[in-house]
Amino acid sequence: GQNIDQPTEMTATEGAIVQINCTYQTSGFNGLFWYQQHAGEAPTFLSYNVLDGLEEKGRFSSFLSRSKGYSYLLLKELQMKDSASYLCAVRDRDDKIIFGKGTRLHILP
């Protein structure tokens, strides 16, 4: 079956760095996405990886290892507004996008 695993919750301190991991087992692979979702709002796109390696976008970076079925989202210089859920999603060989259950990130002052 299709499975995407990520931690349910994480806590970090303002100004610090946090890494949110995601492992996946899907029917084929056509890319991995990270979305940010604030409580009660729509998910918004953060990053896309289809090749192995690190993609950097300002304070956010995303890493992919296809052979390990593994990705992480790295958030640097954490701000209070980064308190949100972070969703890992994989596009499988049938072009379907499957979501993990999300990681709720709490930022402490």
Add this chain to the structure above:
Amino acid sequence: EAQVTQNPRYLITVTGKKLTVTCSQNMNHEYMSWYRQDPGLGLRQIYYSMNVEVTDKGDVPEGYKVSRKEKRNFPLILESPSPNQTSLYFCASRGAGAGGELFFGEGSRLTVL
């Protein structure tokens, strides 16, 4: 402004009373999809559409219908809502680019009593 628009944003209804949640996108996207989001279960796909007149079941299609008569619109129909359909619903569309990320509507919070 590129967007996906859903209506209504909030709705309280009673068991058995048919309702429709509308979804419209202005990005000329071929792919559209409906998701429901429940605590602890994440986003689950209800139905999706690859193009006009083409729809397919997602992971949780029971109790829902959809139609795709025009490219921009993809309404979600609950013929006879039940309390287990109380949820937060998101419509999304996707472009044909290499990344093909989803653009989400603002969500429709539905309560069925």
